[in-house]
Amino acid sequence: MGYLKKYRIHFRQLDLGRHHFQFDIEDRFFSFFEKSEIQEGTLTAQVELLKEERLTTLNVTIEGEVKVKCDRCLDYFMHPLNFSGTLYLKPEEEAWDDKDRVDVILVAADESEVQLAQYFYESILLSLPLKRVHPDDEEGNSTCDPEMLELLDQHQDEEQEIDPRWEKLKNIHVKRN
Numbered sequence: 260m261g262y263l264k265k266y267r268i269h270f271r272q273l274d275l276g277r278h279h280f281q282f283d284i285e286d287r288f289f290s291f292f293e294k295s296e297i298q299e300g301t302l303t304a305q306v307e308l309l310k311e312e313r314l315t316t317l318n319v320t321i322e323g324e325v326k327v328k329c330d331r332c333l334d335y336f337m338h339p340l341n342f343s344g345t346l347y348l349k350p351e352e353e354a355w356d357d358k359d360r361v362d363v364i365l366v367a368a369d370e371s372e373v374q375l376a377q378y379f380y381e382s383i384l385l386s387l388p389l390k391r392v393h394p395d396d397e398e399g400n401s402t403c404d405p406e407m408l409e410l411l412d413q414h415q416d417e418e419q420e421i422d423p424r425w426e427k428l429k430n431i432h433v434k435r436n
Contacts, residue, residue: 263291263376268317270348271371273310280306284323284379292380300325302340304379315348319375321382327391331411332403336393342386348373 266282284302289295302323309316321342326335344362351365364373393402401408 262287263374266376266379267372267374268306268308269372270308270310270315273308275310275312278308278310280308282306282375282379284321284383288376288380291376295380297325297327297383300340300383302383304375306375313350317346317348317373317375319344319346319378319382321379321386325383325387327387329393329403330390331392331401332407334393334404334407336402338387338391340383340386342382344382346378 266288268280282304284300284304286299286301289297289300300323302321302325304319304321307318309318319342321340324337324339327338328335347363348366349363351367366373396402
């Protein structure tokens with residue numbers, strides 16, 4: 260867990276005002292999260308911290324790329340990633356109406372640092388699209404594995420043949436009241 264210490268900010272010792280931090284996120288980072296679907300990536304997290312009297316705001320941007328599996332051909336490729344989010348640090352002793360907000364971290368009076376590794380990891384995962392497919396080339400052609408695409412085409416043709424028993428169901432019309 261010592262490696263993840265570099266993803267924390269000691270905010271109590273900072274003066275009021277704006278402060279900037281940069282964190283490099285590489286392959287080793289992802290190995291600290293159990294069963295991570297991402298094993299490789301090169302990203303940079305920029306954090307702008309605005310410290311005020313009763314509230315600390317962290318504006319976070321993460322840019323780079325991660326290696327993901329293509330949903331179409333099952334081959335890996337580097338997927339670009341851009342994330343922007345805001346995180347708030349509030350003193351724990353203050354009344355806070357919405358304790359279920361995920362963008363607020365309640366900080367105990369004796370805490371002097373905030374660990375951002377988990378926030379970075381979750382933000383990266385949530386920034387990935389649901390459907391991950393190799394991007395097309397400049398001419399609009401797929402860059403997926405051509406052998407796999409050929410296999411998929413063969414199976415797609417087989418699926419288009421409809422069982423004659425189901426064909427008759429197409430003609431049934433349901434009356435609605």
